[in-house]
Amino acid sequence: MSQSVNVRTIVIQGLAVLMVCAAIEIFVGNVMGAMEEHLVATLPGLILVIPPLLSLRGNVNGALASRLGTALNTGSMESKFSMSKELKVNLISSLILSFMASATIGILSCLIGALLGIEAINFMVLITIAITAGVLSGVILAILTVVVAIFSYIKRWDPDNVTAPLMATIGDLVTMVSIFIIVFLV
């Protein structure tokens, strides 16, 4: 990453990526809007878990992308899609983290909901939605993260300015669609 601070370059490079991200985020918003009925009426408490589930995805996969980027740059991982030990360790820990953190979010939101007296929360449904949506999007995103990390390494994209925002946004998209699917299945 170049260290000279050139406002013009940062803005031009960043703006292009952020515009794409903004367009995707607005689409994600529309998916959330389509669940309005469930969010405001039929599934009280669901709205509690959406911000943490979205942030969780960004955090787990952002960290995964950053570790893979470091591994690629230091040469401990090669830029091809074979299951090296390095990649396996990173993937497995991300998946375990996804599961543990989604379950924690489900349980915490139930506790908070109960403490603050939000009525008519169906605890089992809420925890099920948090875990299944978290794990479903975790699996899809772990694969996507590896692909994007290797691709951006080959293309020499700036990991901070390009890969990280892109992964965060793709994370929001996949997570919201997963929640949407699970909510309509439950």
Added chain:
Amino acid sequence: MRKMTAYSIKRILWESYPILVLCAVISLAAGFVLNLQIESIKALPLILVMVPPINGINNNVCSILGARLTSALAIGTIKPKFGKQSALRKNTQASWLMSLGVFSFSSAVFFLLALISGIEFLKSIMIMFGFFAASVAAIGVTMLCTIWLAFVSFSKGLDPDNVVIPLVTSIGDIIGVTCLIIVMKIVGV
């Protein structure tokens, strides 16, 4: 400042899980703010559509800023204190310009979405300005938090990748949602 030691599943889990739980608690507060305002959301479901963009863009801009600041702190081009520093000023300037660009674009899209969903012209304009004002307020506050967190984590020797970015995104969630709800109350839609 990235560690070069080999990764083990146990170490990754051990290092990441506590901070993820902390972030989950902070983000849950954002969900709680939304839940408190469920009546406003019923009146204007477009608020729901605004939540992912305002949080997502806020997080992206501030994560980029956080990553740049922590790198600059590590190599010494920025000192960990507020005040006149050319590198710090240029980085915040770049973040402001980027966010103004992206939020203008998103506000215009929300104006169109409001019109399409059958909201009258004047109210759609109010919604557009509301989203813009909320985003600008949110990004200002979140940027301040980012700079402060970057300085604190640097001074305390915490790993910026594992601490600053996750905390910034979670705190940004609360700030984004709160600004959105307050501004939508003010513009009265």
